[in-house]
Amino acid sequence: MRIEVVENVLKANDAVAAANRRLLERYGLLAVNLMSSPGSGKTTLLERTIPMLGPAEPCSVMVGDLQTTRDAERVGPYTVQATQINTGTGCHLSATQVAEALGRMELERLAYLFIENVGNMVCPAEFDLGEHARAVLLSVPEGDDKVAKYPTLFQKADVILLTKVDLLGVLDFHIDRVREDLARVNTRAPLLRVSSRTGEGLGDWLDWLRRTRAAAAGAGA
Amino acid sequence: MHEMAIASQIVEQSLRIAAEHGAGRILEVEIEVGAMRGVVPEALQMAFTVCSEGTAAEGARLHIATVAARARCKLCGREFEPQYGFFVCPACDRADVELLAGQDILLKGLECRSPQEADRP
Numbered sequence: 001m002r003i004e005v006v007e008n009v010l011k012a013n014d015a016v017a018a019a020n021r022r023l024l025e026r027y028g029l030l031a032v033n034l035m036s037s038p039g040s041g042k043t044t045l046l047e048r049t050i051p052m053l054g055p056a057e058p059c060s061v062m063v064g065d066l067q068t069t070r071d072a073e074r075v076g077p078y079t080v081q082a083t084q085i086n087t088g089t090g091c092h093l094s095a096t097q098v099a100e101a102l103g104r105m106e107l108e109r110l111a112y113l114f115i116e117n118v119g120n121m122v123c124p125a126e127f128d129l130g131e132h133a134r135a136v137l138l139s140v141p142e143g144d145d146k147v148a149k150y151p152t153l154f155q156k157a158d159v160i161l162l163t164k165v166d167l168l169g170v171l172d173f174h175i176d177r178v179r180e181d182l183a184r185v186n187t188r189a190p191l192l193r194v195s196s197r198t199g200e201g202l203g204d205w206l207d208w209l210r211r212t213r214a215a216a217a218g219a220g221a
Numbered sequence: 222m223h224e225m226a227i228a229s230q231i232v233e234q235s236l237r238i239a240a241e242h243g244a245g246r247i248l249e250v251e252i253e254v255g256a257m258r259g260v261v262p263e264a265l266q267m268a269f270t271v272c273s274e275g276t277a278a279e280g281a282r283l284h285i286a287t288v289a290a291r292a293r294c295k296l297c298g299r300e301f302e303p304q305y306g307f308f309v310c311p312a313c314d315r316a317d318v319e320l321l322a323g324q325d326i327l328l329k330g331l332e333c334r335s336p337q338e339a340d341r342p
Contacts, residue, residue, distance in 0.1 A: 001335040003242050009230050009252065009326040092223055123223035126258060151307055152259055184309045187316045 013127055016095035020102060020130025027107040030213035031115060033129055035153060036137035037146075038119030041163040043071045044196040045137065045205075046114055050078040052206060057111035062101050064093040064118045071116060081105055092123035095130055112209065121150040132216045133158040136189075140167045144174050147181035154182065157189045159208055166195040224260060227326060228268035234328055235278055245334030247278040255323035256290045256305060290323025 008014070024031045034042045043063075050059045060081040063071040072084035083101045085093060098115065107113070115131055117124040136157035138146050141164060147154050154160060162178065175193075182191060192208065194201035235250050250269075254260045262285050269283045292303045294310035295317045301310065303323075308316045 001242070001244055001333050003238060003244065003331040003333060005238055005328055005330060007234055007238070007328040009227060009234065009328055012230055012233075013226075090226070092226070094226060122259065126223050127226070151305070152257065155308065184307050184316050186308075 010127075013095045016099050017128040017130040020095055020099055021132070023102060024107070024113065024130060024132070025216075027110065028217055029107065029110045029113055030133065030209065030216050031113040031129075031131045032209070032212075033115045033117060033124075033131035033134045034137065035117045035121075035124045035134060035157075036119065036139075037121045037142060040119070040137045040139040040142060041196055042116050042119070042137055043074050045161070045163065045194070046075050046116065047078060048196045048199070048202060049114075049205065049209075050075065052202060053112065053209075058109055059112040059114060060105055060107075060110055061114045061116060062098065062105075063116045064097070066090070066118065075116075080110060087118055091118055091120050092127050093117050093129055094127055098129045111213065121146070121153050125153040125156050133212050135159050135161060137161045137163050138178070139163040140165060140171055140173045144177040145181075147178055147185060151181075151185045154189075155185050157186060158212070159205075160186070160189050160191045161205065162191060162193045164195060164197070165193045165200060166198045224264040224268045225272070227260065228265055228272045231269060231283070231328060232272045232276060232278055235281075235331055236276055238328075239277060239331060239333050242333070243336045244331070245277070245336065247281045247331055247333050249282045249284060249332035250278065250328070251284045251286070251330040251332075253286050253288050253325070253327045253329055255288050255325045257303075257320065257323040258326055259305070260326070262287075286329075288323055288325070291321040292318040293321055294318050 058080045061075045061079050062083045064085045064087055066087055069084045072082040076082040085097050085101055134157050136153055192201055192204045194205055235247055239247050266283055273279050290303050293300045296315055297313045299310055299312045308318045
């Protein structure tokens with residue numbers, strides 16, 4: 001027998017993501033999904049960002065990793081809560097994993113929830129987690145060809161952070177190539193140049209976070 | 222390897238639909254995959270084989286049809302087929318587009334043993 005159906009296969013994930021988004025909106029916080037390759041500086045960026053936001057804008061972090069709780073331990077001291085999600089062999093976070101972790105978190109007094117996805121430039125882009133915004137990191141040592149090589153990740157970004165810019169003078173990295181490729185992929189997301197080591201550009205990143213949070217609160221009201 | 226998560230969804234949804242129709246074993250699963258989803262058909266086939274093991278879908282054929290991407294330029298309104306991940310309008314050379322097709326993964330149909338045949342080996 002033949003059964004005709006039209007059913008979205010990612011429906012289950014998308015439905016959970018929508019529920020996550022509704023829950024997060026109730027608390028008036030901004031949830032940012034950070035995506036990039038391993039070693040591009042997601043955790044270090046958070047170690048610098050959260051103290052700069054300070055006690056007036058409390059943050060929690062949800063960290064996705066295959067193994068270890070190292071990243072959660074690193075950001076833990078700066079946060080209200082740091083929750084580790086070990087995905088085992090899974091190369092991305094799913095909305096269900098985020099929903100389970102949200103159930104263990106105190107969301108009441110948070111200004112920001114950072115979701116640090118598994119380091120991977122392919123799979124995380126395909127799964128909506130219920131976040132409000134997607135931040136994609138590209139570090140200078142990775143090379144200036146990554147936008148062209150992994151376009152879907154950059155296409156979905158709301159902000160793109162070029163990290164480790166203190167190495168621009170040391171490595172053959174041409175920022176114009178990144179800009180040219182981005183012009184073909186995503187003209188909406190701003191490109192911010194940051195260095196967690198020197199602090200360069202972190203002010204722009206904080207401005208972006210505050211603007212985006214204010215806009216999300218305005219849209220939700 | 223996000224194909225594993227997709228395959229496990231396909232198996233789960235197929236089993237539920239077949240059960241709702243009182244069907245027996247699943248013989249074939251037909252899906253449409255948008256070109257923008259970055260799915261590797263061979264990887265999805267392999268993942269489907271693994272995920273369906275020990276279920277009523279074990280041994281079923283997975284038929285994958287790829288759906289080409291379609292985009293509309295927000296600036297000049299032109300519709301075109303973007304290449305994987307690149308969204309530049311051929312008319313005005315800008316990348317401010319709305320995606321019309323090629324983003325979905327859809328389950329389209331199942332071929333199953335009928336309820337009468339359900340108990341047959």
